[in-house]
Amino acid sequence: MSNDGVNTSRRTFLIGLTSAIGAAGAVGLAVPFVKSWLPSAKAENAGAPVQVDISKLELGQRVVQEWRGQPVWVVNRTDKMLEGLAQIEGSLRDPGSEQDQQPPYAKNQWRSIKKEYLVLIGTCTHLGCSPLYEQEPTVQLDHGGFFCPCHGSMFDLAGRVYQGVPAPTNLVVPPHSYLSESVIIVGSEEGETQA
Numbered sequence: 001m002s003n004d005g006v007n008t009s010r011r012t013f014l015i016g017l018t019s020a021i022g023a024a025g026a027v028g029l030a031v032p033f034v035k036s037w038l039p040s041a042k043a044e045n046a047g048a049p050v051q052v053d054i055s056k057l058e059l060g061q062r063v064v065q066e067w068r069g070q071p072v073w074v075v076n077r078t079d080k081m082l083e084g085l086a087q088i089e090g091s092l093r094d095p096g097s098e099q100d101q102q103p104p105y106a107k108n109q110w111r112s113i114k115k116e117y118l119v120l121i122g123t124c125t126h127l128g129c130s131p132l133y134e135q136e137p138t139v140q141l142d143h144g145g146f147f148c149p150c151h152g153s154m155f156d157l158a159g160r161v162y163q164g165v166p167a168p169t170n171l172v173v174p175p176h177s178y179l180s181e182s183v184i185i186v187g188s189e190e191g192e193t194q195a
Helices: 008-035 041-047 079-087
Strands: 050-053 062-067 070-076 117-121 132-134 145-148 153-155 176-180 183-186
Touching (some): 117 183
Antiparallel strands (some): 145 153
């Protein structure tokens, strides 16, 4: 058989062109497939750290921020609130916060980096309800704190659980740090974790 009249350069060109189009098609099919393995923007945001501006948080006030689908409370405690913490230690189940429910830098009598600012996950450790914030003393809480009306669990203003209530443990202190004097970042320890 003779190759007379066959244009080999045209054949080479067509083979190269077909290969390039096939490779582009394979990449076009692979990109959406590989991209489907990545987490969605909603999933990424759900676990991302959040910043809480505390510059306008007045004494005794609480601000609520969502992080990982849970409420995070930041309370600006007054001197009176802080003094009450030592007075009720005998009524608490875990006054020294011996269970691992806070980062090492928050394992102190205030359960915080800076004693005036309390940062807690605002869900009861009994069944996950959201306790009420009681800034002033009430019938249930002599020095204020957090009261879960669903089943009667009570926590002091450091999030420590009282004895004889359904909640088994203290409220959880999430990882957090200070980016500045007025901004707390919850879910990251990239800022200051020392008072």
